[in-house]
Amino acid sequence: MKVEQISIFIENKSGRLAEVTGVLGKTGINIRALSLADTSDFGILRLIVDDSQKALKVLREQRFTVSITEVIGIEVPDSPGGLTSILQLLDQHNVNVEYMYAFAERVGNNAIIIFRFDNVDEAISALSSHGVKILPSERITSI
Amino acid sequence: MIWNDDFETLPREAIESLQLKRLQQTLEKVYATVPFYRDSFTKAGIKPADIKSLNDLQNLPFTLKQDMRDSYPYGLFAAPLEQIVRIHASSGTTGKPTVVGYTRRDIDNWTELMARSFVAAGTNQGDIIHNAYGYGLFTGGLGAHYGAERVGASVIPMSGGNTKKQLMIMQDFGSTVLTCTPSYSLYLAEVAAEEGIDIRKLKLKVGILGAEPWSEKMRQEIEAKLNIKAIDIYGLSEILGPGVGIECIEAQNGLHIWEDHFIPEIINPETGEVLPDGEKGELVITTITKEGIPLIRYRTRDITRLFKEPCICGRTHARIERLSGRSDDMLIIRGVNVFPSQIESVLFNVDGVEPHYQLIVDRDGNLDTLEVQVEVNEQTFSDEIKVLQGLSNKIRKDIKDLLGVTCKIRLVEPKTITRSEGKAKRVIDNRQQES
Known part of the structure; x- marks a missing residue:
């Protein structure tokens, strides 16, 4: 991931x-x-x-x-408030975003944003358990 | 091991009576043959016969580097040119170089003192000495060369430069002793790493390093990176070249000054008064065996302390503390005295920071500015801005705490600060051009 x-x-x-x-x-x-x-x-x-x-x-x-x-790529709903829901979720799990930046392209209806966290593993488990899609690395490098 | 037991372990009283005898002979000689000394002694109202004890030495006037420049090229020679067998000169980056002539006996004495120095540094017959000091007008190359030969070691006359070839020879010839500047030894280690050579595994065991001031931290770095003992050697071309003093490998604590050939004094650089042993000031040296160009109370501009306690190595000659800087190198930043070596010691205390740095001094309006350029490497680099800014802030704060000077830290890419094959150029002072 x-x-x-x-x-x-x-x-x-x-x-x-x-x-x-x-x-x-x-x-x-x-x-x-x-x-x-x-x-x-x-x-x-x-x-x-x-x-x-x-x-x-x-x-x-x-x-x-x-x-x-190590960073992770997350599928973020490409709609108003889409990013907020993800950030709130991370905040509830005490994961800090060090920085983030977006891919130019979309996957389906979702935008792709790259995140650098202070605790990557915690972020992955928090996001996955809440159904947020994290892109496999081979998907990202082949977009 | 001691090269010359008779002289290196003389009791202090014997050293001092020998010094007085040789001093009196030297003074008679220069008074008779060098107009400069005759004039300066006369102005001070002193005749050589007035010097009846070593204590009287302080009544004699100083000799300055400028006096040597003014007498360019041969004005201070005390021997006729027919007796001079070698001429060296300082680099003289500004103006004329200072010229030094050696008689056959001077070369012989220099060779003896370098032989003593090699042995004090733990090298001997059977060693392969990789001499990377420059051969030429600079005294380093030939000075070390002659001494190494007298000891009976095998000398490789590498001179400076061509670093990859140096490494090849070092590997293939099995060099055991490296002689060069401290900064060049680190450069050799760096190039070795790039070439995939583990310099720690070579046969090198000792580095005899000098010709520029370096800190204790830098010594630790060199010893760790090259897996050698790093020995500090002192010399200056005006006095002799390398071999005026050296650390013994037994103590690595202060450099023995060969007192049967030189009389060291420490003075207050502002007032010129002689300071008691142990106090910090400018080193002044009088040569008492030189024939070509004897120097009376030569102001070295090197800042150090002198101490005469016996050394565990058995040598009785006085020691000077490792140089904390040359008064020439001292920068005055907004009224504060700053030695590059002090900044170096701050950098060495920051984890991961490499000893490659440069100081840029400039003037903004009436205000001096100091910029310290530090190379980032993979150890100090981070993908987060805040970490790199934290590094800059820490260095800036440490410098401010130690020196009381605010500076700007500029992180630069690795290997962008020019590597030197001789003396490292640590300071770029842009203020001089304007004044």
Whole structure:
């Protein structure tokens, strides 16, 4: 259920982002979803790709600072209040969202949102027991 | 092991009477042959014959690096050029270098002191010495080379640079002793890791490291990463080159200064007065055997303490504490004295932070600014902004607590701070260009 997210440290220098995506593109790695968190000096690029281990390897070879983080992809009803119901459920189980970002595409009537939690396992059990759909990782990387 | 038992274990009274005799000879010599000294002694109203005890030394005027520059190239030589067999010079990044000439006997003494130093560091015949100090005008390469040969070790004259080849030779030749700057030893470890070489498993057992100030924490890092004993060696080209002083491997606690060749003093750098043993100040050295370019009360600009308690190794020569910085390296940030080594010690105390850093000093209006650039690595990196900002905040707070200076921490990508093959460039001071 857990998905491997690639996180990359990026200094705020022009062209640095393009270097990351260039390395991935050349190696035939496809980016499925991304989020960029930034401060005045540096940013953290978070990516869901179709082959995370390969991405990790090529980025390390190019001397990027990279780590793999476990996140989960959740199907969220694509209707008003859809996200709220999920967040409330997590709150009741004392799981904190560290950050989240959305996939551009939908699955059926649902939007896909990637979540990073402080306690992934607790989140998975809380969500599953309440019938919230968590996408299998192979589904996510092949969207 | 001691290389020269007769001299290295002389009782203190014997050291001091030898020092006085040699000092008086040196003073007569420079007074007679070097106009600079004749003038400066005359201005101070002193003749060599007035120096009747070691205590009288403090009445003599200092010699400054600027005096050496002013006498470029040969003005301070006390021996005619026909007797000079070697000439070295300092790097001289600003202006003219300082030039040092050695007579045959100077080279012989230097070789003797380097031999003592190698043995004090636990190396001997049978060792394979991988000498990565630069060969050339810089004194490091040749100084270490001659001493190693005299000990009877096998010397590999690597010089600096070409790091991958250094590692190949180190593996294939079975180097047991590494001589280079402390920062270069860490760079070797880093490149070894990239090349998939476990440098800890090589035959290296000792590193004899010097030519730049380094902290105790950095020593621990080097010892752990290379699996060696890291020995601090002291020297400066004006006085001799490497081998003015060295730590013994038995104590690794302070550097023995070879007192049968040098007289060390510690002074208050502001007032010039001599401080009692144990107090911190600027190291001043008088050479008492040199012929080519003897120096009287040379201000090294190195900040340390002097102590004369006997050492467990059996040597009786005084020790200086490991250098806490060179007064030249001292930065004044908004009126506060800051040594790069102090910032280094803060960084070493933060888990996972690597010893690669650079200080950028600038001026914003009338205010000095200090930026500390620290490399992020996979150990300190996190996918969460708050964790990285927490790291920055911790470093900033620790520096503020220790030094009272507020600085900006910039986390940078790994390997973006230039690695040095000689002395590490820790400070970029952009203020100088404006004033």
